[in-house]
Amino acid sequence: MRSFEHVNALNIQTTVALLSEPSTEAIAGGTDLLGELKARLRSPQRLVNLKTLSKLREIRYSPRVGLRLGALVTLAEIERHPVVQERFPILAQAASSAATPQLRHMGTIGGNLCQKPRCWYYRNKLFHCWLKGGDICFAEDGENKYHAILGADRCHAVHPSDLAPALIALDATVCVVGPEVEGEISLEELYTKPTERHRRMTILGPGELITEIRVPPPKKNARGVYLKAMERGSWSFALVSVAAQMSLEGERITDARIALGGVAAIPWRARESERLLVGQEFSEELAERAAEAAVAGAQPLRDNGYKVPLAKSLVKRALEISIRERSDM
Amino acid sequence: MPKVIKTRTEFEGHVFEEYVVVEGEGLSAWDAQTPLRYIGRQIPRTDGPERVTGKAVYTFDVQLPGMLYGKILRSPHPHARIKSINTQRAERLPGVRAVLSFKNAPKLSFRQGQTFLFDEIVRYVGDEVACVIADEEEIAEDALELIEVEYERLPFVLDPEEALRPEAPNVQPSGNLLNGKPDIYERGDLDRGFSQADLIVERTFRTQCALHNCLETHGSVALWEGDALTVWDSTQHIFGVRAGLAQLLGLPLHKVRVIKRYMGGGFGSKNGLGKYTVIAALGAKATGRPVKIMLDRHEENLAAGNRPSTIQHLKVGARRDGTLTALELKAIVNAGAFCTWPPSVGGPARQLYLCPNVKTEQYTVFTNTGPLSAFRAPGYVEGTFALESLMDELAHELKIDPLELRLKNYAEIDQTTGRPYSTKGLREAYERGAKLFGWKALTSNPSPVAHLRERGGAVGERATKLRGVGMASQIWSGNGMPPAYAIVKINPDGTATVVTGTQDIGTGTKTVLAQIAAEELGFPIEKISVEIGDTQLGLYAPLSAGSMTVASVGPAVRLAAHEARQQLLDVAAQVLEVPRESLAICDGLLSSPALKEAVAIKDVLEKLENFMIIGRGAREPNPEDVAVNTFGAQFAEVTVDTETGEVKVERIVAVHDSGRVINPLTLSSQIEGGIIQGLGYALFEQRVVDRNTGVVVNDNLENYKLPTALDIPEIVFEMVDRPDHRANNLGAKGVGEPPIIPTAAAIANAVANALGIRIYELPLTREKILKALKRV
Amino acid sequence: MATKAVRPKKRKIAVRGPGKTPIKLIVNGETHELLVEPRRTLLDALRKDLGLTGTKRACDEGTCGACTVLLDGKPIYACMALALECEGRSIETVEGLARNGKLHPIQAAFIEEDALQCGFCTPGQIMSVKALLDENPNPTLEDVKRAVSGNLCRCGAYPKIFKAALRAAELLRSGS
Incomplete structure (x- = not known):
């Protein structure tokens, strides 16, 4: 790490002001940022420590408004929270599948949602890749077993978060503050594929921060599951992950939200699959078609073609588990 | 009087004749009648x-x-000439004390002349270019960014097969093939052997480059x-x-x-x-x-060695009854930029089975990648994967049980020298392993285990998992060699200090040497200290590698303890005025029928002021007329998820023969550890080099996947535990490397059994499984 | 998104660094005053400034677990925390476990079960087990595996680490 100044945040207003200054970055859990600083990918002159904003560490729940997670709530707190476990099991599953106990005690939900990609070219100082302002994506013609199969354009990195797909399946929103904005957007809207003018994976601009994540109360008869395929038994970013949340009336699917991780630069909402499911009675054949639809248009690279059948299998399995668990009730 | 003798030694698949100086009297390994207080105990x-x-x-x-820190600047290019290097800005940074590079450091030849300490030619991404010495690590890192290097990029080659083509750029001036020729071994008549075969099976296997990732860099x-x-x-x-x-x-x-x-x-x-x-x-x-x-973790994974990738063309001929008639291996090994110690990939093919006609041919090839080094049973892990996979294919083709096929070709004598084995417990390992594992029941018709469908518990009614079983065997050296020296000092208070120059790399060497000294001296183990790891105070001992520490250093310690004990008895007999032959030492006490009660050694020695007993011991030569080896068999049970490609190793059963077990506790750690490393190698470990730039893109523990706590199968093992009286005066042989040798092969055979399809390349990733199942 | 902005407010802020700044760390119950740059990690502060080298540095980027310490009772990677952000919080390292020359039951169990080979990951493993047992005195094998799933052991001592953790739980429950 190059040297930097350090400031403790006092309140949201001053923090936004501080973060609007050049070469300033926010640090919360630090597990993503320090990795970048140690690799000398970036060298801000000043870090603003958000951990002193104690208001952002609260978890609140009411059956009427749902779940409110301050941006500084750690993944461990989410994973262990009895209400999350009971009412939002997908979220608890996603949190507990992320990283390790230690990282989950450090990492915050805000940081998790805003983390930078794990692409091994992006993370290596020897590659001035497109996402870092360079001319080419080295993965496109390089080593790409972890890379995107869906929707990639100039950059083939994938969004690494486990919680983002789960929260999108739960229809979560996030509160954003900044020098020019304050408001609530859907989590899905937070994410953007990097473009020529905006080589980032979220829409957040300088000085803009997530302060809270809001999850609406679960729908009636809603069930869901988070499934994650890793290269080993734990401590891996998802090769592919699937969060599925379904609601049923009798045998009929009344609502379905499916989001995939590890397949695209953003958490990938499988809207076509959802459309196929809603209003139908569940069958293996329907699950098969929904799974197929989830990866429609996939454009695998040389080494990541396996992600297509893997994503299909996980979608199908997630649907089956959601349905079966419901029928067990 | 020291004797100079010529002896034959084997180290990691390489055989040497060398002169050694030996001294001291011979002791034979403890027999079954000798009561042992420490040897064989946990x-x-x-x-x-x-x-x-x-x-x-x-x-x-x-x-x-006053300690300073050094940080090394490494080449970003796979092959380049350093045209100029300017370190002035780095030197001016406050806190920087020196910057070393080829411009100011002595030109020291390294790796047998294949490179210099700081070379003007860099041959892989990570090759050393300069070093900053500074007050703090952070300052040294800051200074690295200020060194300006101008490189002239040279053409490079990353793939060993490409490197063998005449038009390939030269990694080393002498060419890309180590020694300019393949390393060839031949016995019998290969053509005749194949002509006698009823069936010939020929396959190409590929193994990946694995990184050691010692936690201490x-x-x-x-x-x-x-x-x-x-x-x-x-x-x-x-x-x-x-x-x-x-x-x-x-x-x-x-x-x-x-x-x-x-x-x-x-x-x-x-x-x-x-x-x-x-x-x-x-x-x-x-x-x-x-x-x-x-080194930091990244440097460790660039520059600190690896288990090289191999390509192995293997061909076997057999009669209808399974008898092997010929075995041929052509192996290509990716040495990286430098190599002074090629692994012996052909070792298993030459040694494991009874086969009169064998040829192995190894091409060790330089490429512009990080250099190889020894990695726990170098060559044998790779070679065993190919050989034992092919044996299973042969068994399948011949419709013979894989274990039966191996027993059919059991070698009673060393195939490379014609010498009998000192001991060979492989048959027992097969039999006990098969029984522990339940091999017969799991492989017998009419319900072959491969087709037992798992009830898809998690996924409703569909069955998505296949179960499979497989096994593999292992041969390795493990008797070590001279020279190795030790002294045992008996202090006036009745404690003893073992001094030798070996090193405990985590295997438990110190503990085992203390057990040996305590046993021989008759002292309680608490009264023994073991001092190792210091060239100035210690005596020469070989490298802690090749599974040879116990078998090399242990016998020297026993001899030293024996000599010290003799001196102690001489002295005690005179002080106590009893016949020497009447004295016994047990638990630190001297006893004799001539004494009313046992006397503490302390009480005798303290009468002599600061008299110190010093016993010396030197490792004896290896026997000339027998082959001394270690053996083992492992059995694996896996499940494979046909939808997600996930392989889960459920169970490993291992039975190994490394002679006498000195410490079952530390030994069991080595067995489990070897199996777990073998599992990582079989399933996920793989260095990934970017094909376009030669950069290792997973030079970290995030993307170079080691097994975690949640990858560990049930491991059951037993030892044959029979002393090898010809090996050395302990009857013990090494166990550090043997357990990693057959694991990947056993797992690969189990996966092939589950799928009914064989994958010829490690590691067995989801991608390969899904491809084999034609889902990709 | 709504367009109402948070009005940035300038207020006097306490800036520390980039040079050395005084901090107080409470390690194993003792308060230490030291001078560190803001970029000093907790790991380097423990090892270099306080000489507590039991906490190991093996990857320095949160990928191995050898530097696991407890921060306010929770296991974290000391290499991914800034020392000055740990001010005033309780830091426990492996050096704090043995009291009056007597090994902590977890340490005793690690020796008894031979739950280590080279020993480099061991302090981190022990701290992860400590965090588990402080919270759950009666863990299952699965709980243990999950608790140490953020601690790599290259020697492969895992089966014995599991046994040692369960044995330590037993020792602690029986009060020995």
Whole structure:
């Protein structure tokens, strides 16, 4: 790490002001940022420590408004929270599948949602890749077993978060503050594929921060599951992950939200699959078609073609588990 | 009087004839009648308390007053000539004490002349270019960014098959093939052997490049006191480092002291002298301050060695009844940029089975990638994967049980020398392993286990998992060699100190040596201390590699303890005025029918003021008329998820024969550890080199996947545990490497059994499984 | 998104660094005053500034677990925390476990079960087990595996680490 100044945040207003200054970055859990600083990918002159904003560490729940997670709530707190476990099991599953106990005690939900990609070219100082302002994506013609199969354009990195797909399946929103904005957007809207003018994976601009994540109360008869395929038994970013949340009336699917991780630069909402499911009675054949639809248009690279059948299998399995668990009730 | 004799030694698949000097009297290994108090007992590690309290000082933990830190600038290019290097800006940074590069450092030849300490040609991404010595690590890192290097990029080659083509760029001036020719072994008549075969099976296998990732990275701390150099080094061979440093720096041996107290893993990667050690010594000289250089995790994965990738074309001929008639291996090994110690990939093909006609041909090829080093059973892990996979295919084709096929070709004598084995417990390992595992029941018709469908518990009614079983066998050396020396000192208070120059790399060496000394002396083990890891105070012992420490150093310790015991008896008989033959020592007490009660050794020796007994021992030569080897068999049970490609190893059963077991507790740790490393190698470990730039893109523990706590199968094992009386005076052989050898092969055979399809390349990733199932 | 902005407010802020700044760390119950740059990690502060080298540095980027310490009772990677952000919080390292020369039951169990080989990951493993047992005195094998799933052991001592953790739980429950 190059040297930097350090400031403790006092309140949201001053923090936004501080973060609007050049070469300033926010640090919360630090597990993503320090990795970048140690690799000398970036060298801000000043870090603003958000951990002193104690208001952002609260978890609140009411059956009427749902779940409110301050941006500084750690993944461990989410994973262990009895209400999350009971009412939002997908979220608890996603949190507990992320990283390790230690990282989950450090990492915050805000940081998790805003983390930078794990692409091994992006993370290596020897590659001035497109996402870092360079001319080419080295993965496109390089080593790409972890890379995107869906929707990639100039950059083939994938969004690494486990919680983002789960929260999108739960229809979560996030509160954003900044020098020019304050408001609530859907989590899905937070994410953007990097473009020529905006080589980032979220829409957040300088000085803009997530302060809270809001999850609406679960729908009636809603069930869901988070499934994650890793290269080993734990401590891996998802090769592919699937969060599925379904609601049923009798045998009929009344609502379905499916989001995939590890397949695209953003958490990938499988809207076509959802459309196929809603209003139908569940069958293996329907699950098969929904799974197929989830990866429609996939454009695998040389080494990541396996992600297509893997994503299909996980979608199908997630649907089956959601349905079966419901029928067990 | 010392005797000079010629002896045959085997180290990691290479056989040598060498002169050794031996002394002392012969002892034979304890027989079954001898009651043993320490040998064969579960003795907890004697240095356990230091290791669990954080008090153990590893090289990484050495901090000296005024110590500076060195950080190495490494090549970003796979092949380039350094046109110019400007270190002025770095030198001007406050806190920087020196910058070393080829411009100001002595031109020291490294790796048998294949490179220099700082070479003007860099041959892989990660090759050493310069080193900054500074007050703090952070400052040294800041300074690295200020060094300006102009490179002339040269054409490079990453793939060993491409490197063998005539038009390929030369990695080494002498060409890309090590020694300019393949390493060939031949016995019998291969053509005749194949002509006698009813069936010939021929396949190509590929194994990946694996990285050691010792948790303690490579590194050193160097300190000059006048013209004497002391180096703390994370090494498996303190005397080797001493010899290398002395030679390169032009120092007499008595002015170089190498110390290794605790070490965080080596696995073969720390067998030799590293550039960082020499650079630390030069940096300390240049600054007049102690210098510490520890590689970071990325450097460790670029420059500290690897198990090289291999391509193995293997062909076997057999009669209808399974009898092997011919075996041919052509192996290509990706050495990386430098190589002085090629692994012996053909070892298993030459040794494991009875076969009269065998040819192995190994091409060790230079490429512009990080250089190989030994890695726990180098060559044999790779070679066993191919051979034991092919044996299973042969069994399948011949419709013979895989275990039956192996028994059919059981070698009663060493196939390479024609000598009988001193002992060979492989048949017993097969039989006991098969029984423990339930092999017969799991492989018998009419319900072959491969087709037993798992009830898809998690996924409703669909069955998505296949179960499979497989096995594989292992041969390896493990008897070590001379020279190895030890002394045992008996102190006036009845305690004893074992002094030798070996190193405990985490295997439990210290504990085992204490057991041997305690047994031979008749002292309680608490009264024994073992001092190792210091060239200035210790006596020569070989590198801690090749599964040879117990079998090399242990016998010397026993002889030293024996000699000390004789002296003690001589002295005690005179002090106590009893006949010498009447005296016995047990639990630190002297007893004799001529004495009313047992006398503490302390009470005898304290009468003699500060008299000190010193016993000397030297490892005896290996026997000339027999082959001494270690053997084992492992059985694996796996499930494969046909939808997600996930392979889960459910169970490993292992039975090994390494002669007598000295400490079942520390031995079991080595067995489990070897199996777990083998599992990582089978399923996920793989260095990934970017094909376009030669950069290792997973030079970290995030993307180079080691097994975690949640990858560990049930492991059941037994030892044959029969003393090998011909091997050495302990009857014990090494066990460090044997357990990793068959694991990947057994797992691959189980996966093939589950799928009914074989995958010829490691690791067995989801991608390969899904491809094999034609889902991709 | 709504367009109402948070009005940035300038207020006097306490800036520390980039040079060395005084901090107080409470390690194993003792308060230490030291001077560190803001970029100093907790790991380097423990090892270099306080000489507590039991906490190991093996990857320095949160990928191995050898530097696991407890921060306010929770296991974290000391290499991924800034020392000055740990001010005033309780830091426990492996050096704090043995009291009056007596090994902590977890340490005793690690020796008894031989739950280590090279020993370099051991302090981190022990701290992860400590965090588990402080919270759950009666863990299952699965709980243990999950608790140490953020601690790599290259020697493969895992089966014995599991046994040692369960044995330590037993020792602690029986009060020995």
